[in-house]
Amino acid sequence: MSIGREKVRRLVSSYAQKWIHLALLGAFIKWVFYGSLIGLLAGTASALFLTALEWATQQQTQYSWLLLFLPLGGALTGFCYQNYGKNSSKGNNLILEQISEGQESIPFRMAPFVLFSTVLTHLFGGSAGREGTAVQMGGSFAELIGKIFRVDAFDRKLLLMCGISSGFGSVFGTPLAGTIFGMEVVAIGVVEYQALLPCFVASVVGNLVTLAWGIHHVHYAMGPVPAISAPVLLEVVLASIIFGLTSILFSELTHWLKKLYTTLFPNVVIKSFVGGVLLVLLTYGIGTRDYSGLSIPLLQRAFVEPVAPWAFFLKTVFTSLTLGAGYQGGEVTPLFVIGGTLGNALAGPLHLPLTFLASLGLVAVFCGATNTPIACFVLGIEMFGSQGSVYLFLACVISYLFSAHTGIYQSQRIGISKS
Amino acid sequence: MSIGREKVRRLVSSYAQKWIHLALLGAFIKWVFYGSLIGLLAGTASALFLTALEWATQQQTQYSWLLLFLPLGGALTGFCYQNYGKNSSKGNNLILEQISEGQESIPFRMAPFVLFSTVLTHLFGGSAGREGTAVQMGGSFAELIGKIFRVDAFDRKLLLMCGISSGFGSVFGTPLAGTIFGMEVVAIGVVEYQALLPCFVASVVGNLVTLAWGIHHVHYAMGPVPAISAPVLLEVVLASIIFGLTSILFSELTHWLKKLYTTLFPNVVIKSFVGGVLLVLLTYGIGTRDYSGLSIPLLQRAFVEPVAPWAFFLKTVFTSLTLGAGYQGGEVTPLFVIGGTLGNALAGPLHLPLTFLASLGLVAVFCGATNTPIACFVLGIEMFGSQGSVYLFLACVISYLFSAHTGIYQSQRIGISKS
Numbered sequence: 001m002s003i004g005r006e007k008v009r010r011l012v013s014s015y016a017q018k019w020i021h022l023a024l025l026g027a028f029i030k031w032v033f034y035g036s037l038i039g040l041l042a043g044t045a046s047a048l049f050l051t052a053l054e055w056a057t058q059q060q061t062q063y064s065w066l067l068l069f070l071p072l073g074g075a076l077t078g079f080c081y082q083n084y085g086k087n088s089s090k091g092n093n094l095i096l097e098q099i100s101e102g103q104e105s106i107p108f109r110m111a112p113f114v115l116f117s118t119v120l121t122h123l124f125g126g127s128a129g130r131e132g133t134a135v136q137m138g139g140s141f142a143e144l145i146g147k148i149f150r151v152d153a154f155d156r157k158l159l160l161m162c163g164i165s166s167g168f169g170s171v172f173g174t175p176l177a178g179t180i181f182g183m184e185v186v187a188i189g190v191v192e193y194q195a196l197l198p199c200f201v202a203s204v205v206g207n208l209v210t211l212a213w214g215i216h217h218v219h220y221a222m223g224p225v226p227a228i229s230a231p232v233l234l235e236v237v238l239a240s241i242i243f244g245l246t247s248i249l250f251s252e253l254t255h256w257l258k259k260l261y262t263t264l265f266p267n268v269v270i271k272s273f274v275g276g277v278l279l280v281l282l283t284y285g286i287g288t289r290d291y292s293g294l295s296i297p298l299l300q301r302a303f304v305e306p307v308a309p310w311a312f313f314l315k316t317v318f319t320s321l322t323l324g325a326g327y328q329g330g331e332v333t334p335l336f337v338i339g340g341t342l343g344n345a346l347a348g349p350l351h352l353p354l355t356f357l358a359s360l361g362l363v364a365v366f367c368g369a370t371n372t373p374i375a376c377f378v379l380g381i382e383m384f385g386s387q388g389s390v391y392l393f394l395a396c397v398i399s400y401l402f403s404a405h406t407g408i409y410q411s412q413r414i415g416i417s418k419s
Numbered sequence: 420m421s422i423g424r425e426k427v428r429r430l431v432s433s434y435a436q437k438w439i440h441l442a443l444l445g446a447f448i449k450w451v452f453y454g455s456l457i458g459l460l461a462g463t464a465s466a467l468f469l470t471a472l473e474w475a476t477q478q479q480t481q482y483s484w485l486l487l488f489l490p491l492g493g494a495l496t497g498f499c500y501q502n503y504g505k506n507s508s509k510g511n512n513l514i515l516e517q518i519s520e521g522q523e524s525i526p527f528r529m530a531p532f533v534l535f536s537t538v539l540t541h542l543f544g545g546s547a548g549r550e551g552t553a554v555q556m557g558g559s560f561a562e563l564i565g566k567i568f569r570v571d572a573f574d575r576k577l578l579l580m581c582g583i584s585s586g587f588g589s590v591f592g593t594p595l596a597g598t599i600f601g602m603e604v605v606a607i608g609v610v611e612y613q614a615l616l617p618c619f620v621a622s623v624v625g626n627l628v629t630l631a632w633g634i635h636h637v638h639y640a641m642g643p644v645p646a647i648s649a650p651v652l653l654e655v656v657l658a659s660i661i662f663g664l665t666s667i668l669f670s671e672l673t674h675w676l677k678k679l680y681t682t683l684f685p686n687v688v689i690k691s692f693v694g695g696v697l698l699v700l701l702t703y704g705i706g707t708r709d710y711s712g713l714s715i716p717l718l719q720r721a722f723v724e725p726v727a728p729w730a731f732f733l734k735t736v737f738t739s740l741t742l743g744a745g746y747q748g749g750e751v752t753p754l755f756v757i758g759g760t761l762g763n764a765l766a767g768p769l770h771l772p773l774t775f776l777a778s779l780g781l782v783a784v785f786c787g788a789t790n791t792p793i794a795c796f797v798l799g800i801e802m803f804g805s806q807g808s809v810y811l812f813l814a815c816v817i818s819y820l821f822s823a824h825t826g827i828y829q830s831q832r833i834g835i836s837k838s
Contacts, residue, residue, distance in 0.1 A: 020823045020824065020837075020838055021821070021823060023838035024820055024821060024823060024837060024838050026838075027820075027837075027838050028820060028821075175809060176796075176808060176809065176812050179812070180793075188612075189611060189612040189613070190609065190610070190611050190612070191609070191610045191612075192608060192609050192834075192835050193607075193608040193609070193610075193792070193819075193835060193837075194608070194835055194837075196792065196816055196819070196820075197816055197817075197820055200812065200813070200816050204809060204813075208647065228627065373612070373615065374599075374793065377595075381800060381805050381808065382805070382808065385804065385805045386800050386801070386804045386805040387804075389595060389800065389801065390594060390595065390623060393595050393598070393619065394619070394623075397615055397616055397619050398616075400612075400615070401443055401446075401447060401615075401616055402440070402443060404439045404440060404443060405439065415611075416611050416612060416613055418439075418443060418446075418612075418613075419439055419442035419443050419445075419446050
């Protein structure tokens with residue numbers, strides 16, 4: 001380092017030092033305020049959503065004929081989005097695009113639209129998840145707050161990241177994973193820390209608010225963790241490569257079906273109707289409701305006893321068909337189910353404990369599909385505790401690597417190439 | 420997104436997609452190889468270092484007159500570095516600079532030099548740590564491997580990050596914190612994931628190798644964790660601001676003393692000798708060896724019973740004086756002790772459990788001084804388990820924020836400003 005450069009560095013640094021603690025305190029107060037506000041709204045919305053979802057799932061389980069209304073539900077959703085949804089139908093991608101480039105506005109109606117139509121999807125037995133809904137509600141609240149307080153473009157991005165974190169953290173009851181997810185999901189391979197405090201506040205407050213509304217989350221346990229040894233590490237690497245490739249199958253199949261449906265049926269109402277009919281036929285064809293809705297009972301079984309080795313594939317097909325046909329809902333819970341059942345199926349051939357591999361699969365397939373390895377690792381810690389932490393990290397790194405640049409979010413930027 | 424741009428994006432992506440799995444597999448095999456090699460060397464070096472350190476600490480405890488030789492030990496170290504050390508005396512900063520700019524070479528002799536002189540520091544009762552030594556050994560091995568295999572400039576950076584991760588992970592027995600530390604420490608506020616797999620392999624292998632050599636690490640427990648509530652969160656925020664400001668005190672005092680010593684005594688041999696005399700007088704003056712060496716017994720006490728409220732300050736002064744006078748050794752274990760004792764002292768006034776706040780302090784002061792919040796959070800998880808994870812994260816975020824752009828590594832780049 002030359003002397004001139006060093007001098008300049010010192011000057012800049014001494015000037016910045018004088019004021020930095022005031023600036024930091026200001027930023028701290030500002031983001032505790034904004035983050036809490038978003039957390040309050042997103043956490044409340046998540047509580048409402050989870051309650052509605054539980055009701056819808058109960059109805060679907062109790063009155064199995066509701067499935068017959070799936071095509072109509074889809075047509076209704078498509079009609080509403082087309083005529084009144086503005087650009088809401090872009091979903092999570094709209095929010096990610098606004099964080100990266102920021103030329104469009106996120107309409108407030110996105111929140112009620114996605115909430116209502118996700119509940120419809122589940123009520124009528126479509127196969128979908130929750131995170132998309134929670135993230136879109138969080139994003140739409142964040143945009144509203146940004147408009148009310150007239151924040152600048154930079155703060156708007158941070159607010160939107162808060163919205164993602166808050167939605168994710170509150171809907172899954174994993175505030176730390178939510179924090180990092182909001183920061184990591186924007187671009188593959190790079191994380192910038194400006195959003196660290198904002199996302200953390202939004203996610204923690206969101207989760208506390210959801211809990212305060214009386215919501216309980218389903219718990220899973222990893223069970224006994226094998227001692228670290230070369231064979232076990234190799235087996236986990238092998239399993240994680242499969243988890244990563246499976247995440248590609250899910251992402252690409254969903255994207256491909258979306259394109260195919262749109263080409264075949266340019267009218268979204270007809271598209272969703274036909275997609276619904278196909279799902280109804282498929283559900284009656286296989287004769288089980290295991291793959292409808294969130295598939296939480298299937299996931300719970302995958303943690304205690306062997307499930308069908310093709311379960312992961314059927315869940316992939318059901319969810320891709322549901323989302324491909326334009327139904328609303330998230331991808332993350334289906335990804336949990338795909339990973340959990342795949343891990344369950346691999347446990348036998350790899351001679352590893354079933355619960356252990358189901359846990360790794362749950363986290364790793366999700367990781368491959370979202371390209372958020374640290375968030376997924378932290379999710380694993382929050383769900384299963386820390387005793388399997390090295391394996392969790394390993395599974396996330398390998399799945400992240402082998403999912404290449406595919407993923408469920410087409411508007412995710414490639415910040416740094418993986419290869 | 421305009422159509423032209425979208426088209427280009429798709430073309431690039433379809434081309435890249437074809438080959439990416441081959442490229443990923445190639446990168447995977449390459450970095451498992453390089454990472455394991457560095458882990459093997461750095462893990463073995465850490466085992467040797469920790470064994471030597473234990474011996475030195477035992478000698479110092481048994482023969483307290485060894486303290487009288489501290490000035491001579493310092494003079495010897497200074498003499499060796501000046502005449503035979505090349506640029507080794509730049510320490511951790513040399514490695515960080517090579518990762519960021521890369522114009523100098525890291526001499527292999529850095530490893531034996533720092534190992535030998537750190538053991539001397541501890542044998543004669545100086546106050547210092549371990550991470551600097553482990554990181555420098557790891558970095559010097561990484562450079563050697565880079566030279567042998569004639570890697571390009573980009574891979575050399577990744578190798579050096581592996582060296583940091585491997586040294587850190589193996590010397591503290593925290594492979595995941597080591598992984599992230601190597602990625603996070605290079606620049607404040609930005610993490611890039613190219614090094615994720617390389618650092619992970621190097622750190623995990625390094626830790627396994629150190630354990631295989633029969634090394635045991637001291638364990639600490641967080642004890643009962645208070646339920647999350649607004650008052651507790653506020654108290655933890657307050658404590659964490661104090662942790663962050665204390666990290667500034669440590670970093671700035673050490674830098675200032677380094678400058679002052681160098682101005683007063685341009686001859687490094689005299690500098691270290693005089694610094695040693697001062698330390699001897701100070702040690703006899705306060706009449707305890709609590710602040711000499713690693714101060715592990717003091718840290719262990721801080722986890723079970725109240726310690727003197729000024730302990731954190733004395734440890735700060737002792738370590739700053741030791742490192743400021745040019746003695747070798749790391750900063751991290753002293754930072755653990757400073758944080759642990761400060762947390763211990765704050766527990767009373769803040770009405771929080773002593774062990775709980777000592778744990779948070781240990782992690783948070785370290786976090787403020789190194790600007791590596793995720794690594795510190797993960798370190799906390801690896802040391803204390805996951806039950807206090809939200810508090811750990813909170814403490815890391817706040818301390819990171821309030822330490823501003825200060826830190827113990829002067830060559831750490833500011834990637835993204837905190838304010």
